[in-house]
Amino acid sequence: MSETDVDAARERVIEGFERSAEIYGLSRSYGRLYGILFFAHDPMSLDDLAAxxxxxxxxxxxxxxxxxxxxxxxxxxxxxxxKRAFFEAERDFWRIVQELLDREVRREIDTMTRALDDAEAALETADTERARTDLERIRDLQRVYAQSERLVDLATSASADRLRTALSTLSETLRR
Incomplete structure (x- = not known):
């Protein structure tokens, strides 16, 4: 395989990272830069990445x-x-997912849990039909967020292999 073939294969992957960045609402440039770092053997400076x-x-x-x-x-x-900063790509995609779940999704869960708890406290003493209906909906949503928090806890504490094994076992159990 020639260097040209290797470069072409890398470029296909980098273009895939560009399209992935777009899917998540980011600029294609973010995907290209991540792709460059993904294939880099050593950390790169801002100047190197710009070049x-x-x-x-x-x-x-x-x-x-x-x-x-x-x-x-x-x-x-x-x-x-x-003080010059250098950057390297995280290549463990499960680690990226775990970090996002732990920091970003958990923050959203915490925000909503506080809002739901406050609303529940405000509605518990109300005695109108509307308040009872809203309270029921809030409690349903609290259960969903509690389950979501347990899922995030599981996903962020387990290795990819362990989680894959657990899901495979669950899937087999459900098929029976």
Missing amino acids: DSGFAKSTVSTAMSELERFHMVHRRSLPGEG
Whole structure:
């Protein structure tokens, strides 16, 4: 296989990352930059990423901040490089999913749980039909969020292999 073939294969994957970024409402540039880092053997600086991607350094900086927030890249310091930031891709996609669940989904669950608890407390003493109906709906939603929290706990504490085994066992049980 020639270097040209290798480059073409890498480019197909990087274009896939671009399309994936778009699916999640991000700029295609984020996907391209992640793809460049995915294939990099060493951490890359903002200057290196700008040069390899053709994007402005400001675009690269913004993208790295967002990709860090999504736990897709990690900022590193290298000995002898002073304060210059370097980045590397997180290649363990299960780890990315776990981090997103733990930080982002859990935050949404906590926000809604507080709102539902406050609404429940306010409606518990009300005696109108509307209040009782709303209270019933709120309690149903509280159960959904409690189940969601347990699912997030399970997903963020289990390895991908362990979770896959548990789901396979559950699937077999349900088919019987």
